[in-house]
Amino acid sequence: MLDIDGHYRYIRKLADRDLTSIALWDEDEEVTILSGKKFGQGSVIDSVWWQDLMTSSVRIGFAIQTPGGVLIGDAELEHIAWRNAEAELRISIGNKHYWSRGYGSAAIREVLHVAYERIGLQRVYLRVKRDNFRAIRAYEKAGFKKVAVLCATGRLAGETELVLMESLGHQYWTLRA
Ligand SMILES: CC(C)(COP(=O)(O)OP(=O)(O)OC[C@H]1O[C@@H](n2cnc3c(N)ncnc32)[C@H](O)[C@@H]1OP(=O)(O)O)[C@@H](O)C(=O)NCCC(=O)NCCS
Numbered sequence: 371m372l373d374i375d376g377h378y379r380y381i382r383k384l385a386d387r388d389l390t391s392i393a394l395w396d397e398d399e400e401v402t403i404l405s406g407k408k409f410g411q412g413s414v415i416d417s418v419w420w421q422d423l424m425t426s427s428v429r430i431g432f433a434i435q436t437p438g439g440v441l442i443g444d445a446e447l448e449h450i451a452w453r454n455a456e457a458e459l460r461i462s463i464g465n466k467h468y469w470s471r472g473y474g475s476a477a478i479r480e481v482l483h484v485a486y487e488r489i490g491l492q493r494v495y496l497r498v499k500r501d502n503f504r505a506i507r508a509y510e511k512a513g514f515k516k517v518a519v520l521c522a523t524g525r526l527a528g529e530t531e532l533v534l535m536e537s538l539g540h541q542y543w544t545l546r547a
Contacts, residue, residue: 372430374484380477381484384423384431384444389414391441395464404502405462406525428452430484434463434477442468445481447494455539456493457485461505470504478512482537492539497532506533513537513545 375382393414395401408419423431428450434443443463450457459481463474485491497520498505506516514535522532 372484372488374432374488378480378483379437380473381432381434381445381480384433386415388433388441388444389420392444392464395443395462398464398466400466401462401464404499404505405460428457430489432477432481432484434461434473436468436473441465442473443477445477447481447485447491450491454493455491456495457491459494459496474505474508475511478508478514482512482542486539486542493536495534495536497534499526500531500533506535509535513542 371383373383393409396407396409409417414420423429423446428448430447430450432445433441434445435441442465443461445459445461447457448460459478461474461478461481463469482494485494495517496509496514498509499522500519514537516533517536518534520532520534522528522530526532
């Protein structure tokens with residue numbers, strides 16, 4: 371298990387105790403319309419989302435917190451392709467009180483630190499609704515660049531277009547140098 375606790379200000383390891391808040395945010399349509407739902411009916415601890423996250427070798431979950439330790443959201447490196455050294459980023463600040471206060475981009479920067487400096491990835495990409503301007507701005511602040519516009523599939527098919535954005539490890543290292 372990757373140990374990130376104590377190394378970062380805005381992210382830490384997700385724990386069972388976080389599920390109550392995450393489940394509450396999962397009921398908020400203003401949040402889930404942007405980031406999707408995690409849970410169906412039944413116990414959240416037994417949910418496919420949580421059980422798979424806890425056991426998967428291609429997903430790493432993070433709690434997002436304030437520097438004072440208040441849980442405000444969660445993020446994930448998912449679809450980790452170890453051989454290609456790339457993964458997809460998903461993020462949701464479920465507590466809307468904390469939107470647009472810099473926490474999202476700060477957490478993303480720390481997730482990228484994990485990706486590039488702790489687990490050896492070389493590319494992190496994401497897909498975001500074309501009109502989710504706050505998210506796009508947060509991603510750009512963390513160094514992501516727009517690379518394509520895609521037709522949405524799955525739950526969003528026909529509803530919207532998605533912007534594909536990416537962060538490249540070698541650019542990340544150059545920016546830090
Ligand atoms: C997307 C999300 C993670 C971003 O985190 P955040 O903490 O709100 O983002 P930040 O404060 O770091 O950056 C947001 C930026 O967008 C700006 N912004 C806010 N609303 C905006 C709008 N309508 N148009 C353009 N920019 C906007 C903010 O002013 C800020 O930029 P600034 O720092 O230059 O002023 C968070 O808002 C969230 O979880 N939203 C709901 C779920 C979601 O959209 N998830 C992403 C799905 S792909």
